[in-house]
Amino acid sequence: MALGEQSGIRILIALGIIGLFGIITFALAAATLGTLNKRLDDLNQKIDTLNGQISSITGPLSTITTTSTAATTATTATTTTTTTTTTTTATTTTTTTTTTTDTTTTTTTATATTTTTDTTTTTTTATTTTTTGNPEA
Structure with a gap:
């Protein structure tokens, strides 16, 4: 055999050999991909079964949920009563003396009392409503 033929062989x-390793590598990759695909299908089937069981108990599941709480109302009433009493006293004394030694003294007293009562009621109402979830719903 010639030297060139040995080199070509x-x-x-x-x-x-390189092609054989390539074929083996491709076969292993295909087997691994097939196994992973089967596992993914099994998981999807289990998820569908679980969603069906949950839906039969609680109703269908939704990806968008909204939770609302009842409105909370707080009312505060404040009553203020102001009473003002004003008393005014006026005293007038008149002394009259005549030439015959008669003295007359007249005292007049006037008293006025005024009572004013003001009642003010203030009511404050605060309402809080909380909504969480999808703001576009």
Whole structure:
């Protein structure tokens, strides 16, 4: 055999070995991908079964949920009573003396009392409503 033929055979053998490793690698990758795809299908089937069981208990599931709480109302009433009493006293004394030694003294007293009562009621109402969830709903 000539030297050139041996070199060509060696190259063909090397390419054959590299090709064989390529085929084995491709087969392993395909088997791994098939196994992963089967596992994904099994998980999707289990999720569908679980969603069906939950829906039969609580109703259908939604990806968008909104939670609202009842409005909370607080009312505060304040009553203020103001009483004002004003007393006014006026005293007038008149003394009259005549020439015959008669003295007359007149005292007049006037008293006025005024009572004013003001009542003010203030009512404050605060209402709080809380809504959480999708703001676009």
